[in-house]
Amino acid sequence: xxxxxxxxxxxxxxxxxxxxxxxxxxxxxxxxxxxxxxxxxxxxxxxxxxxxxxxxxxxxxxxxxxxxxxxxxxxxxxxxxxxxxxxxxxxxxxxxxxxxxxxxxxxxxxxxxxxxxxxxxxxxxxxxxxxxxxxxxxxxxxxxxxxxxxxxxxxxxxxxxxxxxxxxxxxxxxxx
Numbered sequence: 001x002x003x004x005x006x007x008x009x010x011x012x013x014x015x016x017x018x019x020x021x022x023x024x025x026x027x028x029x030x031x032x033x034x035x036x037x038x039x040x041x042x043x044x045x046x047x048x049x050x051x052x053x054x055x056x057x058x059x060x061x062x063x064x065x066x067x068x069x070x071x072x073x074x075x076x077x078x079x080x081x082x083x084x085x086x087x088x089x090x091x092x093x094x095x096x097x098x099x100x101x102x103x104x105x106x107x108x109x110x111x112x113x114x115x116x117x118x119x120x121x122x123x124x125x126x127x128x129x130x131x132x133x134x135x136x137x138x139x140x141x142x143x144x145x146x147x148x149x150x151x152x153x154x155x156x157x158x159x160x161x162x163x164x165x166x167x168x169x170x171x172x173x174x175x176x
């Protein structure tokens with residue numbers, strides 16, 4: 001049965017919210033997040049330090065989308081208060097790997113004895129650091145930090161050798 005739904009999200013102190021049409025901007029001490037919410041029958045509004053997500057005569061799909069919006073907005077608010085961090089472990093059993101970060105590019109040299117380095121670039125909103133055998137990724141956007149961690153892990157994926165023996169690579173050990 002279709003019914004009207006209105007959910008509210010409390011905005012904590014020190015976080016500013018701006019809604020411009022379908023674009024939601026959240027600013028805090030750790031940074032800024034922006035996201036475009038474009039579902040046609042769901043509306044966003046902001047008043048009295050509360051974000052309201054509402055839909056008139058919501059179907060099952062719209063009810064699910066409201067829950068998704070609520071989760072995204074909560075993650076945006078958490079991200080601008082404290083950054084999301086991922087940790088990857090460098091495992092090199094056969095050949096000593098050299099992992100370096102210069103600017104917005106991560107370079108992996110001598111992976112399984114390869115002559116050409118493997119490289120991946122990342123946006124400015126993400127900070128990547130190499131500490132010994134750990135690679136730390138931080139961002140105020142949870143999705144962006146997770147995507148970069150997954151791309152780095154996939155960069156060292158082994159397809160042509162026995163993975164029970166060749167366990168070299170970078171592996172996610174801690175998620176946000």
